[in-house]
């Protein structure tokens with residue numbers, strides 16, 4: 001269970017303070033497949049980064065299972081990310097000089113797992129996303145969809161409890177986008193929580209629940225139904 | 229320590245940045261190379277001077293006569309000083325702190341030495357027994373001149389081993405044989421060698437009294453040499469001063485007159501040389517370390533650029549679980565490895581050059597003034613290695629901390 005209680009977050013640039021999240025209350029059950037929608041600048045990425053312990057929040061509480069994620073050191077945050085979370089980004093963020101399998105295996109390096117085992121597991125996950133034959137290719141030799149599959153394999157390899165994806169299909173055409181979402185659905189079917197930020201309704205429709213962000217708040221479902 | 233993955237990462241980055249790796253390595257290589265070569269040159273200079281001191285007792289004081297430059301108690305300036313056997317006796321009996329003491333009487337003219345039908349020219353020195361200690365003469369056969377030779381004005385001589393080689397047949401013992409010097413026969417009582425070089429080993433020593441007698445009964449002594457019992461710089465300066473005072477009294481010159489007699493205090497000169505060389509050494513270290521620092525700053529700058537270049541990569545690594553420590557470790561290890569390797573090669577090539585020059589000089593018998601037996605001490609190497617590792621760590625420190633501060637979200641926006 002993921003639980004956010006009255007999370008607030010503001011950015012200060014120069015003399016201006018911009019309140020991005022103005023008190024977010026949110027619960028995501030284990031094994032849920034959720035999408036976050038909202039207009040540009042509404043704070044979707046900010047929220048996802050907080051969920052991913054990539055960013056701090058100003059006030060409120062964030063529980064990742066029984067762990068209160070608050071005021072962590074960089075090292076603690078790194079360890080939590082490594083053990084419990086997987087990330088998929090719009091721009092894939094693969095290391096260009098490492099082969100597909102090396103990219104997939106990288107999170108295990110930070111768990112001090114021996115190289116042979118890392119490779120075995122990386123190949124298994126590459127097979128899982130249908131790219132076993134591409135294991136030794138560099139990211140630049142792969143298409144966008146293939147790169148995103150490598151990124152997904154990388155996010156899965158530590159068997160995290162939650163995958164966080166920020167516009168994972170944003171750079172892909174619609175056919176590829178759908179196959180990527182299909183992959184997330186399969187992953188989710190194995191019990192891994194998936195949270196996915198998206199702009200596209202058809203993508204969001206493939207998830208179990210859509211969370212709408214507006215003016216730094218979550219829109220209650222009732223109001224949204226009215227609006228529609 | 230040996231973590232295959234860490235090294236894999238390092239070799240990866242090195243392969244991806246060949247040019248900058250080369251430039252980095254070059255600057256460190258140069259720094260260490262310079263340090264070693266400078267130290268080698270410094271020691272070559274120092275050793276050449278120590279080499280010149282090698283056959284003289286370090287705690288020795290040599291006294292020569294001069295000409296007074298100050299009028300004293302009614303006596304005019306410009307008097308020539310002369311030493312006699314009285315001066316020898318005076319130094320022996322009246323000056324405290326004198327250990328070994330010898331005079332030298334200079335024979336004039338060429339010394340043709342005859343033995344059998346051989347006739348060769350050598351250098352002759354006429355001395356007291358203690359001369360043995362003053363010139364670090366090493367006896368190989370027989371004995372040196374002794375007090376009895378002096379007292380009884382014996383016609384004996386001690387030969388350098390090269391003379392023996394040239395005058396006598398191989399295997400023939402020269403002891404007891406007679407050689408003729410300027411028409412007078414001397415019995416050979418000893419053979420010596422000397423570390424001071426070939427010239428020293430081509431000498432013949434005679435008792436000083438014998439030489440004085442043959443030179444028409446002169447009492448004159450041209451030069452006096454002594455060692456001090458207290459071989460400290462203070463001790464030898466004190467003896468030097470007492471010698472000057474006693475001589476001034478005996479010969480009636482102003483003790484402040486530094487031209488009447490000349491005193492060469494080897495201890496003092498040696499110490500002055502040491503001081504000069506320590507300063508030179510200090511300067512060389514300063515320059516050497518300076519060039520290392522320049523190298524380190526170069527490495528540091530390049531590493532900073534690399535960290536900038538790798539910002540996104542570091543951000544991704546952090547997002548998927550790299551701790552700040554592991555990032556710092558990665559950058560530091562790379563820096564230490566690069567500087568260490570380049571510096572080590574610099575160390576080796578510096579050594580190669582210094583010892584190459586040395587063995588080349590030895591092999592070809594090249595003697596250069598002010599340069600002899602260059603070497604780099606083990607201690608200096610240890611210090612250089614220590615500086616290397618430290619500088620590698622220093623060079624990597626700022627870039628590593630910079631890398632540790634990278635925020636994954638910001639970095640991944642690149």
Ligand SMILES: Nc1ncnc2c1ncn2[C@@H]1O[C@H](COP(=O)(O)OP(=O)(O)OP(=O)(O)O)[C@@H](O)[C@H]1O
Pocket residue numbers: 011012013018020038039040041042043044045046047
């Ligand atoms: N580091 C930052 N410093 C200052 N302002 C920031 C920072 N990061 C985000 N913001 C601002 O916070 C607001 C929310 O940004 P966020 O990236 O969460 O929006 P988003 O919903 O993901 O938008 P998009 O759909 O365009 O990705 C924006 O107005 C943005 O300019």
Ligand SMILES: [Mg+2]
Pocket residue numbers: 044045046166
């Ligand atoms: Mg966004």
